Amino acid sequence: xxxxxxxxxxxxxxxxxxxxxxxxxxxxxxxxxxxxxxxxxxxxxxxxxxxxxxxxxxxxxxxxxxxxxxxxxxxxxxxxxxxxxxxxxxxxxxxxxxxxxxxxxxxxxxxxxxxxxxxxxxxxxxxxxxxxxxxxxxxxxxxxxxxxxxxxxxxxxxxxxxxxxxxxxxxxxxxxxxxxxxxxxxxxxxxxxxxxxxxxxxxxxxxxxxxxxxxxxxxxxxxxxxxxxxxxxxxxxxxxxxxxxxxxx
Amino acid sequence: xxxxxxxxxxxxxxxxxxxxxxxxxxxxxxxxxxxxxxxxxxxxxxxxxxxxxxxxxxxxxxxxxxxxxxxxxxxxxxxxxxxxxxxxxxxxxxxxxxxxxxxxxxxxxxxxxxxxxxxxxxxxxxxxxxxxxxxxxxxxxxxxxxxxxxxxxxxxxxxxxxxxxxxxxxxxxxxxxxxxxxxxxxxxxxxxxxxxxxxxxxxxxxxxxxxxxxxxxxxxxxxxxxxxxxxxxxxxxxxxxxxxxxxxx
DNA sequence: GCGAAAACAGCAAAAACTTGCAAAAATAAT
DNA sequence: ATTATTTTTGCAAGTTTTTGCTGTTTTCGC
Numbered sequence: 001x002x003x004x005x006x007x008x009x010x011x012x013x014x015x016x017x018x019x020x021x022x023x024x025x026x027x028x029x030x031x032x033x034x035x036x037x038x039x040x041x042x043x044x045x046x047x048x049x050x051x052x053x054x055x056x057x058x059x060x061x062x063x064x065x066x067x068x069x070x071x072x073x074x075x076x077x078x079x080x081x082x083x084x085x086x087x088x089x090x091x092x093x094x095x096x097x098x099x100x101x102x103x104x105x106x107x108x109x110x111x112x113x114x115x116x117x118x119x120x121x122x123x124x125x126x127x128x129x130x131x132x133x134x135x136x137x138x139x140x141x142x143x144x145x146x147x148x149x150x151x152x153x154x155x156x157x158x159x160x161x162x163x164x165x166x167x168x169x170x171x172x173x174x175x176x177x178x179x180x181x182x183x184x185x186x187x188x189x190x191x192x193x194x195x196x197x198x199x200x201x202x203x204x205x206x207x208x209x210x211x212x213x214x215x216x217x218x219x220x221x222x223x224x225x226x227x228x229x230x231x232x233x234x235x236x237x238x239x240x241x242x243x244x245x246x247x248x249x
Numbered sequence: 250x251x252x253x254x255x256x257x258x259x260x261x262x263x264x265x266x267x268x269x270x271x272x273x274x275x276x277x278x279x280x281x282x283x284x285x286x287x288x289x290x291x292x293x294x295x296x297x298x299x300x301x302x303x304x305x306x307x308x309x310x311x312x313x314x315x316x317x318x319x320x321x322x323x324x325x326x327x328x329x330x331x332x333x334x335x336x337x338x339x340x341x342x343x344x345x346x347x348x349x350x351x352x353x354x355x356x357x358x359x360x361x362x363x364x365x366x367x368x369x370x371x372x373x374x375x376x377x378x379x380x381x382x383x384x385x386x387x388x389x390x391x392x393x394x395x396x397x398x399x400x401x402x403x404x405x406x407x408x409x410x411x412x413x414x415x416x417x418x419x420x421x422x423x424x425x426x427x428x429x430x431x432x433x434x435x436x437x438x439x440x441x442x443x444x445x446x447x448x449x450x451x452x453x454x455x456x457x458x459x460x461x462x463x464x465x466x467x468x469x470x471x472x473x474x475x476x477x478x479x480x481x482x483x484x485x486x487x488x489x490x491x492x493x494x495x496x497x498x
Numbered sequence: 499g500c501g502a503a504a505a506c507a508g509c510a511a512a513a514a515c516t517t518g519c520a521a522a523a524a525t526a527a528t
Numbered sequence: 529a530t531t532a533t534t535t536t537t538g539c540a541a542g543t544t545t546t547t548g549c550t551g552t553t554t555t556c557g558c
Contacts, residue, residue, distance in 0.1 A: 003536080019251055019253070019254060021251070022514085023514095031537080031538090032537070032538050032539080033514090033538095034537075034538060034539080035536080035537060035538075037514090037515075037516095038536090038537090052251055052252065052253045053251070053252060053513095053514065053515085053545070053546075054251055054252075054513080054514065054546090055251050057251070057253050057254075120389075122371060122374060122375055122378075122387075125371060125392060126371055126375070126397065129371075129392055129394050129397055132394060135391065136391070136392040136394075137389070137390065137391050137392065137403075138371070138387060138389040138390065138392055138399055139389045140369075140386070140387040140388045140389020140390065140399070140403070140404075140407065141386065141387065141389065142384065142385070142386050143374060143378055143385040143386065143387055145378050145381060145385075148375065148378055150387055150389070154386075154389070154407070155389075158389065158403070252546080271504085280547080280548090281547070281548050281549080282504090282548095283505095283506095283547070283548060283549080284546080284547060284548075286504090286505075286506090287546090287547085302503095302504065302505085302555065302556070303503080303504065303505095303556090
């Protein structure tokens with residue numbers, strides 16, 4: 001394995017998890033701890049990361065921003081958000097789930113766009129409230145501590161009384177065969193209700209999550225109308241999804 | 250676990266709750282109390298927080314001396330929040346409105362207190378979600394852009410189906426004669442519904458807002474069970490409220 | 499004041515870091 | 529193709545840092 005490859009891997013890990021342990025790196029790269037130590041020392045000297053006792057951290061680590069410091073991943077999400085926003089138009093009533101990709105959509109939304117947005121996500125609601133022309137309606141219910149997302153009968157019930165133009169579902173795990181999956185049963189219930197309440201279902205996902213499967217199933221690919229990734233629509237990575245009757249963006 | 254991670258966690262906790270106990274930190278970080286002690290000592294030396302007997306506080310937390318309006322007002326609110334928290338006990342189901350004083354209550358809530366809290370305030374909900382033992386249920390509805398507060402029929406309707414132990418109303422404007430008043434009609438509707446849904450109504454207000462009146466009326470003083478201010482209950486400024494059948498704190 | 503809780507100091511084991519060095523690999527030169 | 533040179537890598541010995549534990553001293557609430 002080339003040194004350059006190791007360096008890239010290390011930086012990816014640091015950006016993804018905000019921190020790495022030298023032991024883990026040595027383990028997954030199949031090189032001695034000394035080599036990893038030297039690699040990290042170099043990257044530290046190049047100011048690409050911060051070396052600390054026992055491992056390394058990303059630079060933004062100590063800041064209190066909610067963003068993950070992964071600039072690669074972030075720029076992918078911004079790409080996706082921009083494509084998604086192109087689907088929106090004045091006067092629409094839409095549903096938005098949670099997740100970091102949807103957060104980017106909420107943040108990047110044009111100031112003059114007039115929308116009505118229903119959402120069960122605290123963070124998305126908060127971000128949308130910065131836009132004067134967006135009417136935000138929170139779908140109340142029991143909040144999940146980690147995801148800051150409302151779940152339960154109240155949410156599902158409120159959704160059953162809606163018929164909106166579009167439903168934008170962030171992340172989740174996607175596979176052409178198994179469809180959309182999640183690891184939280186309560187979240188599934190809400191997302192299914194969101195899909196039922198919308199005329200069109202738009203899925204946002206970074207290509208990393210294509211072909212990954214979780215425990216519980218939200219819906220089949222047939223329920224999806226539009227799939228937005230950061231890739232070019234003609235990318236071969238998306239071939240598996242072409243048989244379905246959906247728009248790739 | 251990396252030392253830097255512990256430091257970040259500690260600082261997050263301090264900023265979030267204004268103070269932390271070394272015991273709690275040692276517990277949630279799964280390290281000995283000595284390690285936490287050393288961590289806090291370092292952070293104190295770096296002026297990132299203030300070490301105190303048994304724990305640490307954020308800077309500005311105990312600065313009652315500063316006559317700079319803001320900090321002074323803030324510590325008044327912290328005083329009120331502490332008195333309010335003394336009213337709470339495990340297993341209670343309560344309602345909390347929005348406002349900065351209620352935010353302090355949410356932040357300073359003891360980590361082990363087991364509560365169920367209904368709230369139409371985004372900020373309060375967010376702050377409460379950091380407490381593992383608090384179940385947070387958001388009262389969904391149309392969100393006000395400035396107050397980040399849910400209003401409208403959905404909220405009032407959901408409240409009409411509740412019967413909770415206590416309702417904690419932040420600020421508002423208070424006058425012995427005219428009772429509780431507000432400047433936003435939609436907020437009134439929600440607060441009235443909150444009062445109806447609770448067995449006891451607790452009003453939090455800094456003494457500056459006593460004897461001030463706004464356009465719309467939420468309720469009479471007779472509907473109030475407890476009035477919490479930063480003043481000593483025997484303070485003559487509170488004399489006007491003594492004729493009513495309420496507890497002064 | 500008194501007793502309990504917290505802070506401190508010193509110590510020892512474990513983990514992590516440094517340094518020097520030699521083998522291995524890659525690159526350059528003949 | 530072979531040799532020489534440089535770089536990279538792994539190892540071992542020694543040093544430093546970290547961490548939990550032991551008493552002892554200090555602090556705080558009553």
